[in-house]
Amino acid sequence: MKKVAVIVAMSLIAAVLMMGSAQAVTIRMIMWTYGVETVQDNIAKFEKLNPGIKVEAEDISWYVYPETLTTRFVTGTAPEVIYCNDQWLQAWADAGWLRSLTEHLPGLEKYRDDMKPYVLDGLSYKGKIYGLPYYADTYVLFANGKFLEDAGLSGTPETWEDVNEMCQKLKAAGIQKYPLIMEFHKDEHSMVEIFYAMTYSNEPGSLFDEKLNPIFDHEGSAAHQALDWLNKALNESKIMDPASLVHKEIDVIKSMQAGKGTFTLMEKYTLAELQHPGSSPYAGKFKLMLMPGKSHYTVGGGKFYALTEQAVKTGDEAVNAAGKLIEYFGGKSDGEYVVAKRWTLEKGLGFGYKSLYEEPAIIASLEKWSDVRVEKEQEGKYSMAKEGMTPWFMEWAESLRSEMHYMLGKKVTPLEMVKTLAGGWSKLKKEAE
Amino acid sequence: MTRRKKNLLSNYLVILPLVAIVALFTVYPVVQAIQFSLRKYYLIKPRHPFIGLDNYVSVVSERLFPDSLFSTLLFTGGSVAGAFLLGLGIALLLSYELRFSGALKTLIVLPWALPYTIGGLIWKLIFAPDFGLINKTLGTLGLVKPEDYMAWLTDPKIAQMAVILAQIWREMPFATIFILAGLQAIPPDYYDAVEIDGGGAWTRLVHIALPLLKPIILIVLVYETIIALITFDLVYIMTGGGPAGATTLLSYYAYSKSFSFLNFGEGTALSIILTGVIAAILFLLLKIISPSLSKS
Numbered sequence: 078m079k080k081v082a083v084i085v086a087m088s089l090i091a092a093v094l095m096m097g098s099a100q101a102v103t104i105r106m107i108m109w110t111y112g113v114e115t116v117q118d119n120i121a122k123f124e125k126l127n128p129g130i131k132v133e134a135e136d137i138s139w140y141v142y143p144e145t146l147t148t149r150f151v152t153g154t155a156p157e158v159i160y161c162n163d164q165w166l167q168a169w170a171d172a173g174w175l176r177s178l179t180e181h182l183p184g185l186e187k188y189r190d191d192m193k194p195y196v197l198d199g200l201s202y203k204g205k206i207y208g209l210p211y212y213a214d215t216y217v218l219f220a221n222g223k224f225l226e227d228a229g230l231s232g233t234p235e236t237w238e239d240v241n242e243m244c245q246k247l248k249a250a251g252i253q254k255y256p257l258i259m260e261f262h263k264d265e266h267s268m269v270e271i272f273y274a275m276t277y278s279n280e281p282g283s284l285f286d287e288k289l290n291p292i293f294d295h296e297g298s299a300a301h302q303a304l305d306w307l308n309k310a311l312n313e314s315k316i317m318d319p320a321s322l323v324h325k326e327i328d329v330i331k332s333m334q335a336g337k338g339t340f341t342l343m344e345k346y347t348l349a350e351l352q353h354p355g356s357s358p359y360a361g362k363f364k365l366m367l368m369p370g371k372s373h374y375t376v377g378g379g380k381f382y383a384l385t386e387q388a389v390k391t392g393d394e395a396v397n398a399a400g401k402l403i404e405y406f407g408g409k410s411d412g413e414y415v416v417a418k419r420w421t422l423e424k425g426l427g428f429g430y431k432s433l434y435e436e437p438a439i440i441a442s443l444e445k446w447s448d449v450r451v452e453k454e455q456e457g458k459y460s461m462a463k464e465g466m467t468p469w470f471m472e473w474a475e476s477l478r479s480e481m482h483y484m485l486g487k488k489v490t491p492l493e494m495v496k497t498l499a500g501g502w503s504k505l506k507k508e509a510e
Numbered sequence: 511m512t513r514r515k516k517n518l519l520s521n522y523l524v525i526l527p528l529v530a531i532v533a534l535f536t537v538y539p540v541v542q543a544i545q546f547s548l549r550k551y552y553l554i555k556p557r558h559p560f561i562g563l564d565n566y567v568s569v570v571s572e573r574l575f576p577d578s579l580f581s582t583l584l585f586t587g588g589s590v591a592g593a594f595l596l597g598l599g600i601a602l603l604l605s606y607e608l609r610f611s612g613a614l615k616t617l618i619v620l621p622w623a624l625p626y627t628i629g630g631l632i633w634k635l636i637f638a639p640d641f642g643l644i645n646k647t648l649g650t651l652g653l654v655k656p657e658d659y660m661a662w663l664t665d666p667k668i669a670q671m672a673v674i675l676a677q678i679w680r681e682m683p684f685a686t687i688f689i690l691a692g693l694q695a696i697p698p699d700y701y702d703a704v705e706i707d708g709g710g711a712w713t714r715l716v717h718i719a720l721p722l723l724k725p726i727i728l729i730v731l732v733y734e735t736i737i738a739l740i741t742f743d744l745v746y747i748m749t750g751g752g753p754a755g756a757t758t759l760l761s762y763y764a765y766s767k768s769f770s771f772l773n774f775g776e777g778t779a780l781s782i783i784l785t786g787v788i789a790a791i792l793f794l795l796l797k798i799i800s801p802s803l804s805k806s
Contacts, residue, residue, distance in 0.1 A: 144769045151553050172554045254657045263750045320639040320661035322753050332640065468554070475770050479574075479755070486666060486754030 102398040103131045104388075105156030107146065109139040112424060119416050123405045130398045140264045140325070143471065150174040150385075157388035157399045161208055162380050163199030163466060164269065164474055170202045171468040176384050177205035182400040185209060188408050188430070195377030196429040198462035208381030209407025210429025212420055214344045215377045215460045216267075216274035218369065219351075223362045224252050224339040234369045237278070237306050240340060244316035247339055255318035257310060258338035262325045263482055269474045270376055271342055272481065273463050275303035278370025284464045289506060294499030296492055304484060304491035311485050322485060334359065344378075345452070349425020352446035365448040367455055377460040379429055382407045469505035476501050543778040551775035558775075565779035574755050574763065582759045582787070584670060586738040589677035593734050594727070596678060597685025602715070604686070605693040615690075622683035630747030633676040637662040637748075666756030669749050673757050676744055681737060685730045692726035693719060728799050732792060739788045760784040 108116060113136050120132045135156070137145050143165050149155040155174065169175045178185045188209055189197060196213040200206055218240070225231070225243070228250040234240045244256040260267050276283060279299035286292050293300035310317040318324075318338060330350055332338055334357035350356065351363050368375045388399040406416045407429075414433060420426040421433070422442050433439050434453065443449050465473075477498060484494040547565050549558040569575055600618060604611055621629060636643045639661040648654045663669045700718045709717070720727075742761040745751060751758035751766060758766070760780060768777025 144772070147553050147772055148769075168554045172556070263752045318661070319664045322664040323639070323661060335640070337640070471554075472771055472773075482752050482754045486752075486756075488754050 101131045102394050104398050104402050105133045106158040107135050107156050108160040109142045110136040155385050155387045159383050161383040167202050167466050168468045168471045176389050177207050179205035181396050191430045191432050195462040196379040199379040200381045208383040209403050211380040212426035213379040213429040214346055214427035215375050216270050217345045218342050218366045219348050219363050221339045222364045233366045236369050256339040257317045258329050258332050258341050259321040260324050260326050260329045261321045265325050268478050273376040276300045277374040278368045281372050281374040291499035291502045294496045301495050308491050346426045349446050365451050373459045375460050469509050546774050547779040547782050549775055553772040565775045569776050569779050578758045578760050578763045588674040589738045590734045592678035593681040593685050596682045600686045601689035604690050618686050619683045621680050626743040629680050630744045634748045664753050669757050688726050688730050692723045696722050
């Protein structure tokens with residue numbers, strides 16, 4: 078009798094457990110490898126607030142992220158939610174792999190008005206929003222203040238020629254052989270952003286006309302000036318470290334921490350890493366500078382949480398669960414941008430929402446490692462999203478990286494490079510039409 | 511049906527399942543690759559229209575193609591010659607019963623035992639600008655100052671030599687083991703005869719060892735040539751095909767087209783072209799070496 082009672086009790090418990098797990102919706106999310114422990118902790122908090130939703134997260138290297146996701150989409154093994162970049166949105170949306178929040182989760186449209194303009198541009202396609210911001214940042218120039226001081230240099234360079242002169246003085250003072258370091262590894266997606274940032278610093282919005290025809294393929298164009306400056310920096314004035322060609326983001330950070338360079342142009346959040354107390358003898362000594370150049374403009378880019386066709390194919394339950402996940406991570410929870418604030422406070426990542434500049438905790442955090450006045454000026458007045466965000470942008474960006482290496486390797490001139498890029502763009506545009 | 515025909519039929523039926531499985535993993539992918547290469551096959555586009563040989567014309571007309579072909583031939587020639595000659599030298603040394611030859615043989619095989627990606631990483635770190643072994647050694651010897659450390663892999667010619675060196679290091683053990691086995695199979699009487707006739711080490715090598723090793727040399731050269739022509743992982747890890755395409759072998763070029771540009775049409779066209787290159791080189795190799803094999 079006792080045995081029967083035990084068996085019945087255990088069966089009942091098993092049935093209850095199975096019912097519980099059967100009701101939970103599983104949402105898979107793919108991200109690139111950054112702050113994985115933080116993400117896992119955020120997921121745990123989300124699951125506690127949403128007991129009916131289980132999240133399975135997987136991380137992939139940033140350097141093979143778009144290729145890996147593309148094969149996942151093609152083979153039908155993509156997850157419901159992914160990290161996405163403004164460079165890939167149009168191609169993936171056109172292929173039907175990403176689905177707009179406007180159409181499937183219209184409630185999330187409420188976040189549109191609070192987004193920074195370049196962020197909204199970056200996660201929108203054909204008027205619809207495709208995600209909520211993970212983080213957003215501008216590409217900025219910053220310098221090691223200690224070396225500038227040692228060389229008797231003060232102030233901020235107004236033009237790229239000023240940057241060249243300051244680097245020459247650093248060389249002459251024997252402080253560094255190569256005062257400028259860049260993340261120009263062939264696989265570094267940021268190379269595209271740097272090209273845009275330097276082009277816009279000469280003249281914003283100068284790459285394509287309103288019909289998306291290239292207008293930069295002539296001598297003296299803003300793009301040509303930017304590339305010419307980079308070519309001279311590496312091959313003539315030799316202010317740029319040749320190792321830049323094999324440097325990814327982490328390599329530049331390590332080099333700057335080791336005192337190997339003075340200037341670099343990177344996403345602003347890397348400044349937070351450099352300024353982190355105890356990270357290097359130079360922590361706290363780096364200075365954020367307004368972009369040099371005629372316009373002082375730079376490029377802003379956003380990464381966001383996106384909904385995939387996999388969620389839609391699975392059904393409304395999956396879409397709703399994915400929507401809750403996207404909103405928790407990219408929007409508000411209990412009236413607060415919990416995750417976005419956490420990224421800023423803990424890692425210094427830029428944020429996609431204008432209202433976060435009004436949060437005292439955010440300002441206090443930024444003041445520890447950034448120059449809030451310069452940051453607000455750069456973000457508010459002198460930043461814009463990349464032009465040319467089209468379904469063929471991914472392919473064109475790939476060719477831009479190859480051409481940059483040819484140019485820096487002196488196989489082609491800067492003028493030949495802009496002509497090749499323009500020709501490649503026109504060909505891709507024609508094929509798409 | 512005659513008894514003979516019945517036996518033949520039943521034999522074919524027995525091996526049919528195995529042939530089907532092998533065909534599935536060899537013939538089917540090749541046929542599909544050829545199919546892709548004749549279509550406009552972008553992964554992000556839903557339609558893949560037939561375009562004939564346009565992909566082949568397109569890739570062959572690109573600026574990078576002749577450079578890539580040259581890099582591939584340079585890499586193959588350099589690494590095969592290097593691996594063979596080094597392997598021959600080490601095998602000759604090991605053929606003498608030296609002290610610790612057992613331990614030496616284990617050490618020699620080590621590069622071959624490591625996964626290809628690990629080998630590529632090791633060499634990438636050796637050539638690293640800030641903390642690489644080469645720069646650190648030169649710095650310790652006082653030959654260069656830390657601020658003058660060179661970014662070796664940013665120079666196209668040095669990058670080409672670096673990947674060849676890494677390939678030689680990786681493939682030399684195979685050549686060594688095979689040649690050593692061949693050397694050890696040569697009857698000692700042949701060497702005794704040379705000694706009696708007053709011949710020395712050079713005579714033993716040129717008139718005894720090398721002629722008798724020809725079949726093994728052919729195997730080593732053919733194998734190493736194929737391996738060199740299809741090498742991808744080493745270049746992927748060490749240089750990513752750079753700088754400025756200097757180390758973009760045809761294999762890496764095909765990968766880049768398929769997975770970076772998402773153009774499977776042109777990527778598979780390059781793979782087919784590479785297959786043709788492999789076949790042509792092997793044909794030439796066999797044509798040159800086989801007649802001397804028959805003579806010996």
